[in-house]
Amino acid sequence: MKALQYREIGAAPEVVTVPDPEPGPGQVLLKVTAAGVCHSDIAVMSWPAEGFPYPLPLTLGHEGVGTVAALGAGVTGVREGDAVAVYGPWGCGSCAKCAQGKENYCLRAGELGINPPGLGAPGSMAEYLLVDDARHLVPLGGLDPVAAVPLTDAGLTPYHAIKRSLPKLVPGSTAVVIGTGGLGHVAIQLLRALSPARVVALDVSAEKLELAKKVGAHEVVLSDARASAAVRELTGGVGAEAVFDFVGAAPTVASAGAMAAVEGDVTIVGIGGGTLPVGFGHLAFEVSVSAPYWGSRGELDEVLALARSGAVSVHTETYSLDDAPLAYERLHDGKINGRAVILP
């Protein structure tokens, strides 16, 4: 089959032919119908050889949707032909976190060498994907594969982040979304669907801010050194009760901290390497800062349900597997508005 692989440190990913996978005991083989392109893959492909955490070559793609093509021995719960989404943050399935469906925080994944597809294990940017267990599959329930695939990460990750802050997003409150790309433009819609907060979106690109308005932001602000002052002005000096940073670079986390209200939340989702000092004099009183990772299996069910209700719709552009390297190039250059989806 064809697969998009990251083969050599620092080189662009390539479309290659690899053997068709076959499901072993307990595994499920999917015919991939759609695979999403995430900025985290670009981060992975920028890491140096020293300490690179995954074996190469690596088939990319940690957002995946497909049709069940074959079942390994002993698999129950899914049938050939079922349309499913892949829950990507695979864990051991039995530790205290996994028992709660929070496989994203599996306590034993590191020790057992368990990696998500596309982030260590072979990913979804291929004609077929091996899924290690049927519990990592969620029925699509009639959703279109292209519309649904970004929800497995670009939907699930902001959903998990936002859900934690909902008690603070009361009527009259303000939520800020920094970086209105793949994750951020879904975050705006989730905030609108789940809370009465006023939503302020920040980005460096006018085109992205246009999309932010289209998907429901009440206000848009250019993300520059003045951004935190602008948010303070918009909120009568109070600041934002919740700030979600989908860039996570040094200047954006600094802005995020500076615009957070007393008792507010700053949630750093982007992996841009920025850090935020916490301590008296650095932030408003009792601001909570966190850096969450992906979401739980139950939360993926909830995101898909929200999409079925029509409350969330991802802005997508599609590419063939042969053109997948171009999609990464365009994402790297900031030219994707919404999410790029590969059709293997």
Ligand code: NAD
């Ligand atoms: P994307 O490229 O689609 O979106 C990033 C957006 O940020 C773009 O719209 C870009 O114009 C904007 N931007 C860049 N610099 C900015 C700045 N200084 N101020 C404001 N906006 C700026 O990326 P994505 O796929 O949505 O991923 C976003 C981030 O989240 C990445 O760092 C990615 O690695 C990370 N991520 C984290 C998790 C997690 O579990 N924590 C999961 C998925 C993605």
Ligand code: ZN
């Ligand atoms: Zn991702």
Ligand code: ZN
């Ligand atoms: Zn576990």
